[in-house]
Amino acid sequence: MEKGSKEKLKIGIYELTGCAGDALLILDCEKELIDMFKAADIQSFLMAKSDNIDGELDVALVEGSVSTEREKEELLDIRKRAKTVVAIGICACFGGIQAAFLDKKDWEKNFKKVYGDKKMTHTKPLQSKPIDAYIKVDYYLPGCPIGKEQFLSTFNRILRGHPPELYRFSxxxxxxxxxxxxxxxxxxxxxxxxxxxxxxxxxxxxxxxxxxxxxxxxxxxxxxxxxxxxxxxxxxxxxxxxxxxxxxxxxxxxxxxxxxxxx
Amino acid sequence: MRIIKLKKDNLFPFLEVISEEADLWAPVKKGDKHVFKVVDDFSQIEMNSTRTILPPRKIFLPPTFDMFSVSEEGYKEDFSHITKKILFGIHPCDIHGLLILDNFYKQAYLDPYYLEARKNTLILGLSCWPDEYCFAKSTNTHIIEEGFDLFFTYLKDFFLVWIGSSQGDDLVRLKPELFDEKLTDKDIQTYLNWQAERDKAYKWDLNFTAMPDLMELKYGDPLWEKLGDTCLACGSCTNVCPTCGCYNIMDKQFLGGKDGKIMRHWDACTLEEYSEVAGGENFRKKRSDRLKLWYTHKLQAFISKYGKPSCVGCGRCIVACPVDINVRTVGKALLGEEEDAFWIRLNKEVTK
Structure with missing residues (x-):
């Protein structure tokens, strides 16, 4: 580990159900990526590195909606480990396209239409929901995907202990x-x-x-x-x-x- | 004020000469609307344009710009967006709009960005013809006597050109042979006829004299709640208004280092965040309260301070608002006249 990294905030970037577009956008901040890794101790970021650690975090950035029991457990675990949770992208903030069926019956009908009577062995499927359906979310960074400028500004402000400053109008x-x-x-x-x-x-x-x-x-x-x-x-x-x-x-x-x- | 004549065919040669001095901004087409843009090809200039989507204040204070750069050494003002400009084709109402903004930005605290941009921009006005939304005659802003360097009245084959400042005169002196110093009696008559016809062409008017009292008398009227129920709080009326000048400031710090920028963007009192203070308290949480604020400013408060409304009759809010909340429908409603508008129909249709 780099010297002096103890003072850096520990960050984890996680992906649940979604297109991974937000994680990809973070990776696409090519000009700023080195500065990002220098400024923060990025403990977990599946799309960017393989030596991921699931320990205590200062900030967790969570992309995607919850659509399986396993994701729900993973999310609850992230919340336990992180002081601050930021929902990034439309799916984490509002459920995204996969949460378009609001009615449980409509969702069940559609699920059956797609998967038939196939038995799910890997994990139990859930009606897709934004992450605040299960945990307390501290900040929301919407977007589909999130915007580069807003992400960098939010990331930077969080590192300095400030809340995000986003446009609040339409x-x-x-x-x-x-x-x-x-x-x-x-x-x-x-x-x-x-x-x-x-x-x-x-x-x-x-x-x-x-x-x-x-x-x-x-x-x-x-x-x-x-x-x-x-x-x-x-x-x-x-x-x-x-x-x-x-x-x-x-x-x-x-x-x-x-x-x-x-x- | 000296008035000279410019043959129609001499306009482009004149613009050619002056555009060597600074960027020439003029109205051009965007879809079926108009916008101010830097032009190289003068044939793109819309000589008979109606209102531009955004008012000319965007040329002085862009919707977003960097005010300061920040480094370890401190703050440094950033004036890099301010360049020498010539604004051609601005209509009388919009020149009045700039004069109102002058009042606003020259109050207790001078706005260096606005004033510097004003100093660097020459105003070359152009006469216009009202369409169904214009009501500049009601606000007496269809004529202009100050606030320009040159003003062109377009009379079919020629322009009458008012020289409003020594800088305007300098422009003419760059190529004086393009202009005729002497006007004939016929030229003068042509102008008078044009003016009479133009004045008759306004299709509707609003009694602004009554507005300050009506704002007072109807401040508690249920009308405002109806408006608030319909308003989308999209801020369009405010963004397109030539006399609105509020702004917000945001920090943009760069990752890793200690450098950053301080950015300024147009704000609108019709937006929710505008009246929110530290701690999250909001003095105008309700849309109806924000609309009241906007209309009080336009139709009452500005009049008591400066003797004229903060509305120049350009009609932009009428064109922009998707739900028909604008100076016409609100003004008429205050007068007790019912106009056909979505915000009136909505309340009749919603039964929930």
Missing amino acids: VCVECKWNENDCLLNKGIPCLGPITRAGCGSICINHNLPCVGCWGPVEEANLTSEFHLLREKGFDYDFIKKKMANFSGTGMADFLGELKGEKK
């Missing part, structure tokens, strides 16, 4: 900064107003509507967005599906309420 703000013409006003179903900023409104910059992959912004006005899309001519199922696609669990209450509403 994609619309960055979209305006990029001087895009509003897609909603052209009748295109864009989730910008209810989605957290940080991506730099990358889709709308390319004339594609926001799909909500960074999860709902703190103050998302789902009712107004829903009715606005209804008025623009989109049907109930389409809007519900679109909203639930990436971060259904972040909107579970609202989507649950909609269930009872007339189509």
Whole structure:
């Protein structure tokens, strides 16, 4: 171990169910990677190294949602070992695409459709959920994947003992900064107003509507967005599906309420 | 103020000459809207543009920029984004917007970034024609008497050019042979006719005289709760407003070393975080309270301090807001006139 590393914060980077895009993004910070390993004592990072140690941690960064019993146990163990847990990426923060089925019955139906009656021997499958369904999460760093700049700034602030400083407004703000013409006003179903900023409104910059992959912004006005899309001519199922696609669990209450509403 | 004449065909040769002095910014097309951009090819300039998506304040204070670099030696101001610019094609209402921002940034604390950028930018105004959203006549910002170096009124075959400053005069002197010093009676009549027609072309107006009192009288009106229920808190009205100037500051420290940057970005009082203080207390947690703040500033508070509204009638909020919360619908609602707007319809449709 490098000299003086005792004072460095012990960090672990973990991946649960997801595409590993967030871990990959961290690895893709090529310019900063050496500084990162110099500034912190990275104890565990499966994608980057093989000599991983599962000991006490100052900070655990967790990517992915929980979708098996084994992952749940692993997560509980991480929480026990880490002083601070940061959920990184949409799957850890809001469940991601694999958590689009909010209703347990819907999930069971779909599970059966995919796997049939096959018996699972490796581990017990669970309905996919964000990590805060099982443990206390200290900080959330959303994204699909997380943004390089926000990750580096968050990593750096955590090393210095500061909480992350993220944009807390919707994609619309960055979209305006990029001087895009509003897609909603052209009748295109864009989730910008209810989605957290940080991506730099990358889709709308390319004339594609926001799909909500960074999860709902703190103050998302789902009712107004829903009715606005209804008025623009989109049907109930389409809007519900679109909203639930990436971060259904972040909107579970609202989507649950909609269930009872007339189509 | 001296007024001279420029033949239409002489405009590009003039721009050619002056663009050697500084970057030339002008309105160009983006989709079916317009934006200010640096132009090399003058044929891209939209001579009949309507409002740009973002107001010209983006040229003085970009949405995000670095204010300071930080190292072990201390802070160093970063003015690197400020370069010499010529802004051509800015409409009267937007020049008024800059004059309002001048009030804002020259108050108790001078804003060095804004003032330095202002000093380095020449304002070459251009006349315009109202569309269905413009209401600059209601705010009396459809005409401009100060705040420009040159102002071009576009009269089909020629421009009348007002020389508003010695720097504007210097530009003309770079190629004086392009201009005619003498105007004919016919030229003057053409201008007067144009002005009369233009004034008639405004399609709607708003009684701003009534607004300060109405803001006071209707401060507790249920109207605000309706607006708050509909508002998406997307900050678009604020970001596109030519007279909004609030900002936030973020630290950007670099990994490993002790260097960093301090970044500044546009903020909006219509966003949730704006009124949050240390400890997490938020004075304007409700969207309705934030909308009240925005409209109080635009329609009441600024008037009592500076004698004019902090609204220049550009119509950007009308175009931008997806749920129709803008100076027109709110102003009309305060006056007791019901406009057709999503925020009115939403409350009728939601039964939950």
